[in-house]
Amino acid sequence: MKQFIPAGIVAALSIALSAGASADPINESQRLARPSAKQIAFADWEVGAFFHYGLNPFTGQEHGDGQEPPSKFNPTELNIEQWILTAKAMGARYAVLTARHEGGFCLWPSKTTDYTIANSPYQHGQGDLVREFTEECRKHGLKVGLYHTAGFNAHEALKDYQGEINSPLDWTTTWGATIGKAFRADPTLRKRFNKIQVEQFRELLTNYGQIDFMWSDHWNAQDPDGVWRAVTDLAEELQPNMVMMGPDTWVPGNETGHVVYPMWNAVKTIDGTKYTRPAAAQTDVSVKNNYGLLETDVLAGHPFGTHWRVRECTTHSAFHYGGWFWHPDDVKKTYPRKTWEHVDLYYRTVGLGANTIINLPPDTRGLIPNDIEAAAKALGDEIRNRFSSPIAELEAPPQSEIVELRWEKPTKINTIVTMENIANGQKIVKYSLEAYVDDQWHPLEPRNKVVAWPPYNGNPSYQTIGHKKIDRVKTIVTNRLRFRCLESVADPVELRSFQVFHCPPIKREYSAAYPYLSGVDTIAETAHNGVFRDTNYRGREISIREKKFDRGLMICPVKSTKQAFADFDLTEFPNAKGLTAIIGIDDLTAGKGSAEFKVQGFVGGEWQPLYESPRLTGRSAGLPIKVDFLPGLEKIRLLTTDGGDGVNSDHAVWADVQFVE
Numbered sequence: 001m002k003q004f005i006p007a008g009i010v011a012a013l014s015i016a017l018s019a020g021a022s023a024d025p026i027n028e029s030q031r032l033a034r035p036s037a038k039q040i041a042f043a044d045w046e047v048g049a050f051f052h053y054g055l056n057p058f059t060g061q062e063h064g065d066g067q068e069p070p071s072k073f074n075p076t077e078l079n080i081e082q083w084i085l086t087a088k089a090m091g092a093r094y095a096v097l098t099a100r101h102e103g104g105f106c107l108w109p110s111k112t113t114d115y116t117i118a119n120s121p122y123q124h125g126q127g128d129l130v131r132e133f134t135e136e137c138r139k140h141g142l143k144v145g146l147y148h149t150a151g152f153n154a155h156e157a158l159k160d161y162q163g164e165i166n167s168p169l170d171w172t173t174t175w176g177a178t179i180g181k182a183f184r185a186d187p188t189l190r191k192r193f194n195k196i197q198v199e200q201f202r203e204l205l206t207n208y209g210q211i212d213f214m215w216s217d218h219w220n221a222q223d224p225d226g227v228w229r230a231v232t233d234l235a236e237e238l239q240p241n242m243v244m245m246g247p248d249t250w251v252p253g254n255e256t257g258h259v260v261y262p263m264w265n266a267v268k269t270i271d272g273t274k275y276t277r278p279a280a281a282q283t284d285v286s287v288k289n290n291y292g293l294l295e296t297d298v299l300a301g302h303p304f305g306t307h308w309r310v311r312e313c314t315t316h317s318a319f320h321y322g323g324w325f326w327h328p329d330d331v332k333k334t335y336p337r338k339t340w341e342h343v344d345l346y347y348r349t350v351g352l353g354a355n356t357i358i359n360l361p362p363d364t365r366g367l368i369p370n371d372i373e374a375a376a377k378a379l380g381d382e383i384r385n386r387f388s389s390p391i392a393e394l395e396a397p398p399q400s401e402i403v404e405l406r407w408e409k410p411t412k413i414n415t416i417v418t419m420e421n422i423a424n425g426q427k428i429v430k431y432s433l434e435a436y437v438d439d440q441w442h443p444l445e446p447r448n449k450v451v452a453w454p455p456y457n458g459n460p461s462y463q464t465i466g467h468k469k470i471d472r473v474k475t476i477v478t479n480r481l482r483f484r485c486l487e488s489v490a491d492p493v494e495l496r497s498f499q500v501f502h503c504p505p506i507k508r509e510y511s512a513a514y515p516y517l518s519g520v521d522t523i524a525e526t527a528h529n530g531v532f533r534d535t536n537y538r539g540r541e542i543s544i545r546e547k548k549f550d551r552g553l554m555i556c557p558v559k560s561t562k563q564a565f566a567d568f569d570l571t572e573f574p575n576a577k578g579l580t581a582i583i584g585i586d587d588l589t590a591g592k593g594s595a596e597f598k599v600q601g602f603v604g605g606e607w608q609p610l611y612e613s614p615r616l617t618g619r620s621a622g623l624p625i626k627v628d629f630l631p632g633l634e635k636i637r638l639l640t641t642d643g644g645d646g647v648n649s650d651h652a653v654w655a656d657v658q659f660v661e
Helices: 011-018 025-031 037-045 080-090 129-139 154-158 171-185 189-206 227-238 339-352 370-387
Strands: 047-051 094-100 143-148 213-215 310-315 355-359 392-394 402-420 428-437 440-443 469-488 495-501 524-526 542-544 547-549 552-554 563-569 578-585 594-603 606-612 623-628 635-642 652-660
Touching: 037 310, 037 355, 047 080, 080 094, 080 129, 080 370, 094 129, 094 213, 129 143, 143 189, 154 171, 154 189, 171 189, 189 227, 310 339, 339 355, 339 370, 339 469, 392 402, 402 428, 469 495, 542 578, 542 652, 547 652, 578 594, 594 652, 606 623, 635 652
Parallel strands: 047 094, 047 355, 094 143, 143 213, 310 355
Antiparallel strands: 392 495, 402 469, 402 495, 428 440, 428 469, 524 563, 542 547, 552 652, 563 635, 578 623, 578 652, 594 606, 594 635
16 A cells, blocks of 8 residues: 555645655654544534524525514424424434524524514514524434524624615625625724624523534634634633534535535644634635635645544535525425435535535424425435445454455445544545455446536545545445555554445436436536536527427536546446437537537447547537447447537537437
8 A cells, every 4th residue: 555645635735745744654644633522423423404594584585684673583383393303304413503694683582682582473572492492402312503603693783874775685795795884884883793793602602501513604713803713712611512613614615515525624724723714725626606605615625734624515405496594486485306316415425524414494384394394304214224234344444454344145235335533534545445256356336426516526436535435336246345545644544434235226317218318327427517418508408400309418528628428337228239319519509619429338448439420510400320339338428529619618419319229
């Protein structure tokens, strides 16, 4: 096994080593960041439930501008036990309530402000949702989490402002601008504002017993005299065992449930202290988002980072449509995505070493809607069905770069779960998985495709492990499995557990069905904004030179590679002897763009060319093609490459593409 300094994680690492850092494995291991006991426990929780509630469901706002009266908060059937039981059915181990969101409305009778539940009709002003929530969590064995964002409180910022407020304020345009004007108009406001935020934190961390997790939205404690430093230190004083988003955990740069892979939990902070955000390395990027998320950096982390930050993937749009808060049809309809999308979410977050916190928004009745409740239970059932009964497992594998797992009778396997002993740091950079069949070891072919787009990895292989890695592989029959660490940043290599399963496939639901390839799942794919099925980028039907097609794949080249592909496993379709399609550029480009289309077949361990088109442009008519398969093909690949007219305009489509038997 090689001790590895990962190329491209950073020039900074090379600089550190050239400056005299030892390459000795023992010394390197001593330099690795290690998680605290509470960070390890938090990572073990894996799945959380987020409950966004407050005035917003009653006003139609997402972020809240602090101008709506407390009297609008009036749930008539509120049942927090139903919330918690829904979370438990989903498999959540912790739950988070928005005790006070960005608008400023408090779900407890805070003494810091009149903008609270005490001035609402709920329970005639005697209600306290924070108390109800914490009690129900403990009653049903969930860890208690609260949301409070000390730097954002529209009501307190604007309640004395004499300037114009065009309510409702828009988060991406007028929200921040208006609040900025209020602070500039009153130089004394910041001191009063900060005092209220600190005291609200004190109330939440003093009056409700042990709080296990605080979601401190938009945390940035860089300023020693700022509110974030104050509440961070206060949390450490009042609740030292509490995990806090910021110094203990970090978000992945999106709210769609994607985590970068490979991924290191260790990070370098902006100023080297625990009070600042992770610093982006040279290979990291900042992504745009359409929701106004402030934490947009996609961070791969750093194997020799100085601070440990558990990744926690926030998600609303990956679990349901609409916003974080429940909204009716005429505002931003809230309804769940399909079960297969939820399972995919689990694999691309927990399965890549991160936590995922899934939004379950209560409605104006105070209940989780029936469809969200059913979707949550369906996901929990899927997770339990897949991972409750391993075929075999090692709970405490030996410290070794090679670990073998045996069981009595050969059986089908297709899923391997490994966990690293992160208590001593994250070390594994690259590994292999092998099965013993016919008296020899065979490498297992990964089947880890997930819904993702650059810079997120849609087809992760055998690289970092961290807290946990779930590897789906091509089904094989065996009773011996071998893990081999190929590269690491320190010795000794330490697995925490090693399990093998045979899990059902993810049953994706597409509009089309076999023999159309748009109705068949791929084993790997990459395209600009993902592969589109039966529609173009705007959700409309595919059109080539004004000819409409109900079926087809849009496989647009990505900027970095100037190509895109979709791979299919032919061993699942033994009767397929070829394919037909009409290839061309979708009319969405208005006659622009160009691409070349290729079909390749995998046989004998390598890709063989089966078809290559001429260069087609947005002005070309659709070209009918028929491709015959070679005997013994294991996989086929539909490949499109940029024809030279600009990669992002090449909306290449394989219309009516289908297998021929």
